[in-house]
Amino acid sequence: MAGVEAGGVRVSLRRDTGDAAFPSVVEATAYRIVQEALTNVVKHSAARHAAVSVTRDAARLTIEIVDDGPPAPPSAAPPADRGFGLIGMRERAVAVGGGVTYGPVPGGGFRVHAELPTEGAAS
Numbered sequence: 001m002a003g004v005e006a007g008g009v010r011v012s013l014r015r016d017t018g019d020a021a022f023p024s025v026v027e028a029t030a031y032r033i034v035q036e037a038l039t040n041v042v043k044h045s046a047a048r049h050a051a052v053s054v055t056r057d058a059a060r061l062t063i064e065i066v067d068d069g070p071p072a073p074p075s076a077a078p079p080a081d082r083g084f085g086l087i088g089m090r091e092r093a094v095a096v097g098g099g100v101t102y103g104p105v106p107g108g109g110f111r112v113h114a115e116l117p118t119e120g121a122a123s
Helices: 002-006 024-044 085-095
Strands: 010-016 049-056 060-067 099-104 110-117
Touching: 002 024, 024 049, 024 060, 024 085, 024 110, 085 099, 085 110
Parallel strands: 010 049
Antiparallel strands: 049 060, 060 110, 099 110
């Protein structure tokens, strides 16, 4: 997160996973989703803060990254150098049996929400 903060974005982290051990593929997927989401905040947003939340229940790990960037104009076209970060996050989550949703937050900001299974994922 130091790299993100060096880019001018303050990051807060809420982690509520207890002492649970997760399959290594789920841990790696969660890490990459958070990493890519924060990279996107620095590259594509005017946000000053991003909140990362990682929680678990009996069957899944839930990851949420929300930034406080200004609202995008309704007719804004995606930048030409858009890349494949959001697509990659979705593909990684699906590969372990999970999913990702993302989009603008009403009033400003952007949200990435991922749910990854903690049971039955290959390790």
